[in-house]
Amino acid sequence: MRAMLRVLGVVLALAASGCQRQSGAPEDQAAPASPTNAQREAELAAEQLAAIGGPANASQRTAFEGEFQASGSLDSLGGAEGAWELTLLEDYAQFSRPGLGEDGGVVGARDFRERGLRVVAGPLTITIKQEACTASGVELPYVADVLFEGVAYQGCARRGVAAGARPTWASVLPELMPAIDACLARAESPPVRVTFAGALEEGEVSVRLRESDGARRVCTATAAGDNARFEHLSDLDTAPGEGDPEFQRGAEQPRRAACAEQALDSSGQVLGWVIRRRC
Structure with a gap:
């Protein structure tokens, strides 16, 4: 009788151990934490930089010198053009969103590439790519990508800045x-x-x-x-x-x-x- 009880005790112990291992399995397979804004921006920035090729030669960089103006839409606004605007000057960049105010910063050194440029201005990471882009039925020669607070904004861009008050x-x-x-x-x-x-x-x-x-x-x-x-x-x-x-x-x-x-x-x-x- 005592031998049977010992066998039963071993069986129960093994069963309990198996249950513990099974209940602990989901913890080992827990989903990774959500990426931070900085991590998302770094990943997107790397993809956008790769899309504009290697370092530009003297001839290629002329297409990306000077000032640029860009605009795009926000999904929450139903895709209406002009929902955000970017003004990229030689020394300053300003990013405006309706109802969310303006952000900007001093422009760092421009990284000229074969098919575009990359520049950081304060909290903004800006990529200008030479690629046809249609805005409100008008075809523009550049695509602009702006990374800000972990969010990617894309729109159309052109060289030159419209007359009027310039951001500082x-x-x-x-x-x-x-x-x-x-x-x-x-x-x-x-x-x-x-x-x-x-x-x-x-x-x-x-x-x-x-x-x-x-x-x-x-x-x-x-x-x-x-x-x-x-x-x-x-x-x-x-x-x-x-x-x-x-x-x-x-x-x-x-x-x-x-x-x-x-x-x-x-x-x-x-x-x-x-x-x-x-x-």
């Missing part, structure tokens, strides 16, 4: 204000002019300042205005688009009033004054 670093001033205010609060020699501000990677903002004693410093802070830190700038260290325009915080009108216009936030509150170099 100050075009997205309200989004930069928390970092600007954090840097201005630690200025050594007020009053201070902001000569440039722009988004960096990993949620940080670069703010360049010219203080009343002529000293120039660059301040880096988070987009929320935290962890502000400074470095001095030499006279030769200038950023593309720096100084045109400049920004003066507060309601007091600057001396060159004819060249200045008020900067307002989305609620109509005065942020300060944008001062153009030429007027």
Whole structure:
């Protein structure tokens, strides 16, 4: 009898062990975590770069020099052309979406390829490819791909920028204000002019300042205005688009009033004054 009980105990133990292994199997086969925005962008960027070929020669790169303007549609808007717009200048790029505001940044070095170009401007990764593209019944010679926050936007592009107000670093001033205010609060020699501000990677903002004693410093802070830190700038260290325009915080009108216009936030509150170099 005792022998039978021992055999029964062994059988039950084996059965329990089998159940544990079976119940643990799904954990070993758990689905991988969803990719982050950065991972998605890296994968898409690699695919888009491969599509425009190897490095361009002198003749090929001429097709991708200069300024570009592009637009495309958002699926949520039923495919209406012009749902987003991109303006790519020599020194700055601006990306606009209806109801979602504007984003942009200083343009880095252009990577010229056989069939297009790649450039990074702040949070934007832009690829221009020479390929026929139809927008609103009109055929344009280029396709534009914009990667932003893990989302890929595609539309049609042409060389040249339409006449009118051209975007500058100050075009997205309200989004930069928390970092600007954090840097201005630690200025050594007020009053201070902001000569440039722009988004960096990993949620940080670069703010360049010219203080009343002529000293120039660059301040880096988070987009929320935290962890502000400074470095001095030499006279030769200038950023593309720096100084045109400049920004003066507060309601007091600057001396060159004819060249200045008020900067307002989305609620109509005065942020300060944008001062153009030429007027």
